[in-house]
Amino acid sequence: MTRRLISSGSTFEEEIGYSRAVVEGDWIFVSGTTGFDYSTMTISEDLLEQAEQCFKNIESALRQAGSGLQDIVRVTYVLPNAADFELCWPIFRKYLGKVRPAAMMITAGLSDPRMRIEIQVTAHKST
Secondary structure, three states: OOEEEEOOOOHHHHHHOOOOEEEEOOEEEEEEEEOEEOOOOEEOOOHHHHHHHHHHHHHHHHHHOOOOHHHEEEEEEEEOOHHHHHHHHHHHHHHHOOOOOEEEEEEOOOOOOOOOOEEEEEEEOOO
């Protein structure tokens, strides 16, 4: 199998030493993705706007890997504040409601206090 690395162009990737996504065969592993708009390196203060941007960033990485949101099989949501989880449900349904991947939510601190959500996904390319 050929391993392919996907980059969003985020400065974080180079500074920390990771890829936005790694493609191994038909599998795509997308790193924890926050609500930063990587083209401007800005982030909204609004939780729901951050959640939307997470999915836009994830969708971009999957597209670069020859895949899409429909191929997501697992998702992990990380939120510093557990009470925010339910507020995000409409956004989750918007992007994954028909896909219905296996899911998990974790409450944990994130590396930047401006970050209110981080989303990690695993996808398997449809054949």
